Amino acid sequence: MERRPGPPPTRTPIGDYAIVGDCRSAALVSRGGSIDWLCWPRFASPTVFGALLDPDAGRFSVTPAAPARATRRYLPGTNVLETTFESDAGVVVLTDLMPVGSDEGGPLAMPEHEILRLARCEAGEVDLEVEYAPRPGFGRWKLRWRDTGPLGVRVEAGAHLLVFRSEPRLPLAPAGGVRGRLRLRAGETARFSVVHAVDGPAVLPPLAQWGTRAADRTAAFWRRWSSRLRYRGPYRDAVLRSALALRLLAYAPSGAIVAAPTSSLPERLGGPLNWDYRFCWLRDASFTVRALFGLGYADEAEEFVGWLLHTTRLTRPELRVLYDLFGRGSPRERDLGWDGYCGSRPVRIGNGARDQLQLDVYGEVIDATAQFLHSGGALDRETGRMLAGFGDYVCRHWRLPDEGIWEPRWGRRQNTHSKALCWTALDRLLRLHDRGHLRIDVARFRRERDAIRAEIEARAWRPSLGSYSAELDGETLDAALLVLPWYGYAAARAPRMRATFARICERLGAGRGLLYRYDPSAAGGEGAFGVCCFWAAEYLALAGRHDAALSLLERLLGYANDVGLYAEEIDPATGAALGNFPQAFTHVGLVNAALTLERTAAHEHPLEHQRSLVAAGEAWREAPP
């Protein structure tokens, strides 16, 4: 792809995008009706539309020719997006979806992958501009265009085939792609479909009949899924939208959940903090499993645990930080050389964190498995031995410095959060042993677990700081320490945790209820970190400060975009979304905060490993009333 001279053009705000998907890949649709991001056939495949990160990287837009006011919503309980354009000339409703659901009784199997767009004119007479400009393979593949009339406009790149069809029909433009203008009168509907095939001949359902039926069937699929939501609290809409977003980020064939469907949306506009998140992070595991079980989606949670256990078999007893959808390592990080979102370069593909050491992942994987067992799951002997092997690895390596949860590029340190999660790993294994799930060297595991706690209490608790510090013997803070009560390391009402929470709010507070994840002077100008803000609300709930938790959560809900989606970060100055979008970790944080609030409001007992903390006497235990 040729570079264009001059400054990058103004871009659509990140929060102006919404997501549609089919649990295998996902597309971002702008408020203006442009699909600016899509990787096919899977989340981490090369882009087909990449205009989000470079104006020449491909888009598919259906937008009114005249200026129009756009409002959006998802059809209730679904991932079917509806954008309404209102102008002086008329009203047109654009429905975007990627069809899902079985085709029982239908004439043929569904297309491998499809994007379906239906534009219905509700009033007046509206001219629509259509631009279909795919650039498969990050814009680097050689394309062969062909207009096959009733069989659509075809573009082939290697074995990949894209077929564009529309009703009314639009022809192939001389330079490739499709550009055209359609006039719709009240009651008329235009239909657009892009089908991708790589696995066999393309399936091309007739647009007129298929379009409406696929939309109805897809909406029904999502509504059925939504009806399984168990949460009945006051934030049902926000929780359901988060659950639906998480479902979209789950890769159905393997059960893996990607951190986000995008790459290189910047944590600071114009800066270099741009990462590829189209992979699965083990650190998200425990939180995600907890959210899915809590919401009543036991099948999805078990699929994810199954993926976790299967994936980690390949590298045991060592765990990698991130894996691809099939449990393989992620590709090496490289620069695409694109313009980047608002000039934020480099645009990275692959993730360099793959080579990092993050000791917290052992605690997260083992805790996720413990939750799976707590919910009635069962372990085979081989998996039990594998978990014991992870524990053995932790016993041998917990003293090492690591990059830690935030995977900075500044090198390894003695991160307190990592030590606490090593403690969690051994603690959970000891409990699983007590219940007969596996066999371990109890004396050794107990000795090492107690040694980790002693180390943290002696070296991470800093009287000068009045808080646990981000690293042993350090003087900085880390918002990740807010999760220590959840993991059962310390009671939320323990003096040291209360002091740590207060200090984190004081030093990492970004205003307006937001938190930075670590010292903002070291953060390179990035925004407030979404999941940390929700951890603060959850901490307050666990600490019995129900009203404060409620108030904070409600404030945080205000940072979602108009369709309820969150990016990784929030700009403290404007409230705008920053970073990859939508971000599973942020939505998991929202769900878990809402679930904890619901539970604590009902005075339900916390989980077993948290109950054990309700005993007075030590600084990490709950303070006597």
Place this chain on the structure above:
Amino acid sequence: MNWGAWAVWGLVATVALTTLMAGGQGLGLTRMNLPFLLGTIFTPDRDRARLLGILVQLANGWIFALAYAFAFQVWGEATWWIGALGGLVHSAFVLTVIMPVLPGLHPRMASEHKGPTAHRQLEPPGFLGLHYGYRTPLSVVVSHVVYGILLGSLYRVA
């Protein structure tokens, strides 16, 4: 007629042909998926179509091997080059005759001229199967020539 040789080597050659075609597809040379094409004649379900299609493909290969065996018997000998020639003719027939008329034979395949309908949604292969990728003819010819070579080398005239 050497029925034993036909049964054994016909199956071996068919397995080789099926593997080569699937390999070509997996390597991105072609989207021609014969089991899928054959299976969708009988069922619209993608997974069942593949499974059924493999069985039909194996049966087809065996039946075609019978034709090869007859040809070897008539010729009076079976050699690798006669088999290769047979594979070449066989693949040319498939590409130039069968592929273009497939929309008329396959109940779920769309027509080039009318486009997809409610019951016909499968992309047609086009002349030489080029709709399934421009290297489709290569994949078809190579796999059929290998099929013929295996039969010609292994079959013994009775």
